[in-house]
Structures are given as structure tokens and as C-alpha cells.
Amino acid sequence: MMEAIERTVPTNDWITLIFVLSLLLLVFARAFFLSRFQNFMILPFNNKYIFLYNKKGRLTHGFHVALSLFMYLNLSLFTLFTASVLFDKQISPGGSFLLVSGGALFVYFLLKIGMQLAGGLILEFSKITSSLVFKKMTYLNYSALVMFIANLLLGYVTKDSKIIVFASISLILLINSIGWISILKIHQKLIASHLFYFILYLCTLEFAPFLIIANLLND
Numbered sequence: 001m002m003e004a005i006e007r008t009v010p011t012n013d014w015i016t017l018i019f020v021l022s023l024l025l026l027v028f029a030r031a032f033f034l035s036r037f038q039n040f041m042i043l044p045f046n047n048k049y050i051f052l053y054n055k056k057g058r059l060t061h062g063f064h065v066a067l068s069l070f071m072y073l074n075l076s077l078f079t080l081f082t083a084s085v086l087f088d089k090q091i092s093p094g095g096s097f098l099l100v101s102g103g104a105l106f107v108y109f110l111l112k113i114g115m116q117l118a119g120g121l122i123l124e125f126s127k128i129t130s131s132l133v134f135k136k137m138t139y140l141n142y143s144a145l146v147m148f149i150a151n152l153l154l155g156y157v158t159k160d161s162k163i164i165v166f167a168s169i170s171l172i173l174l175i176n177s178i179g180w181i182s183i184l185k186i187h188q189k190l191i192a193s194h195l196f197y198f199i200l201y202l203c204t205l206e207f208a209p210f211l212i213i214a215n216l217l218n219d
Contacts, residue, residue, distance in 0.1 A: 015155045018077050022148055025070040030209035033063040040067070043142045044135040044178050050135055050186075058134045068137060072109070076102035078147040078168070079155040085165050132183065139179025194207075 030037045039049040040063075060062060079101050113133055150168035158164055 011160070015077070015151075017145045018073050019148075019152065019155075022070055022073055025073075026067045029063050029066045029070075036063045040138075040142065043070060043138065044175055047182050050138065050182070054131055059137075060132065064134070064137070064141075067141040067144070071137075071141045072102070072105065074147040074151055075089075075103055077151045077155075079105065081151060082165050085154070085160050085162055135183050135186075136176075136179060139176050139182075143175040145172045146175070 006092075029040075036049070036053060039052060041044075043049050051062070053063075114219055117129060117133065150164055153164050154161065
């Protein structure tokens with residue numbers, strides 16, 4: 001008599017859930033804010049979106065919130081896939097690890113944006129700081145489109161592909177570099193007149209979090 005062997009079949013239900021939520025957010029953004037969506041889609045080639053919508057309440061606007069949630073979901077999933085591919089499966093892609101990485105990213109963004117806005121308030125540059133946060137988040141949200149496509153490929157088509165991972169990271173860095181160059185051009189006069197505060201801002205709120213994370217990972 002043959003004994004029954006229990007088999008554990010891996011499921012991609014949690015990945016599918018992320019894709020469905022991501023698509024719903026994109027559909028919502030396009031359906032209710034079509035003009036914003038169209039300007040957003042050409043962001044790396046034309047920063048019209050930044051000039052048109054860099055206004056009061058920009059960080060809490062429905063379109064920006066929807067795209068930020070889209071970015072958060074896909075960054076969490078992309079981080080999981082990247083870790084799984086680059087660390088030779090020492091990290092198993094699963095729902096529990098997604099919750100951990102997603103929670104860590106949420107706390108990171110919450111603290112970082114909170115510190116930036118608080119720092120701007122203390123230094124009496126709250127309007128400028130809010131504008132900078134909006135611009136940086138906008139380009140990061142746009143790069144989430146690359147993450148979404150990469151996640152789709154890594155989840156269902158070319159699993160464990162280092163080429164997809166490195167190509168996606170390169171595009172993400174390129175998009176955000178374009179954003180930083182655009183920000184520097186727009187604020188070049190202000191930066192020149194307040195160079196010390198700008199360097200302080202970069203060191204404390206841009207570079208320091210990455211250094212802290214790198215040290216924690218090395219430990």
C-alpha cells in the first residue's frame with residue numbers, strides 16, 4: 001500500500017493581489033484625474049506636470065496619494081524579488097517576507113518624509129521643503145512603473161533573471177537622476193544662496209538614512 005505524500009505547492013496569490021491592487025490604483029488615477037495622468041506619463045521628457053501641480057495640498061491630493069501607494073506596493077515587491085535573485089535564494093519570496101519588507105519601507109518613508117518636513121519647518125523653509133518632497137516623490141512614483149513591469153516579468157515570465165533586476169535598477173536610477181537634475185536646475189539660485197543648508201539637507205536627510213541602513217545590513 002502506497003503512503004500518501006504531502007506536497008507543498010507554492011502559490012503566487014499574494015503576487016497577483018499586488019498586481020490587482022496596482023492596476024486598480026492606476027485605473028483610479030487615470031479615470032478620475034485624466035489630465036494629471038497624461039502629464040505624469042511624459043514626466044521624464046517634459047516636467048510640465050511639476051509646474052502645473054506643484055501647489056498647496058500637492059502631497060495629499062488624491063492622484064499623488066494613489067501613485068504613492070502604487071509606488072509603495074511595487075517597491076516592496078521589487079525589493080523582495082531583487083533580494084531573492086541577488087542573494088541566491090537565501091531569501092525565499094513569500095507573503096511573510098513581503099509584509100516585513102513592506103512594513104520596513106513604510107516606516108522608512110514615513111520617518112524620512114516626516115524629518116524632511118519637520119526640518120523645513122525648523123529652518124523656516126517649509127514651503128520649499130514641501131515642494132522638494134513632492135518633486136522627488138513624483139519621480140520615484142514614476143519609476144514605480146518600471147518596478148511594476150519588472151515585477152510582472154520576475155513573477156510570471158523570467159523568474160530569477162538578474163538581467164531584469166539590473167536593467168530595472170538602472171532605469172530606476174536614471175529616472176530619479178533626471179528628477180534630481182530637474183530639481184537642481186529649478187532651484188539653482190536658491191541653492192547657491194543657501195549652499196550650507198542644502199549640503200546639510202543632503203547629508204542629514206538624503207545620504208544618512210542609506211548609510212544607516214548599509215551599516216545595519218553589514219552587522
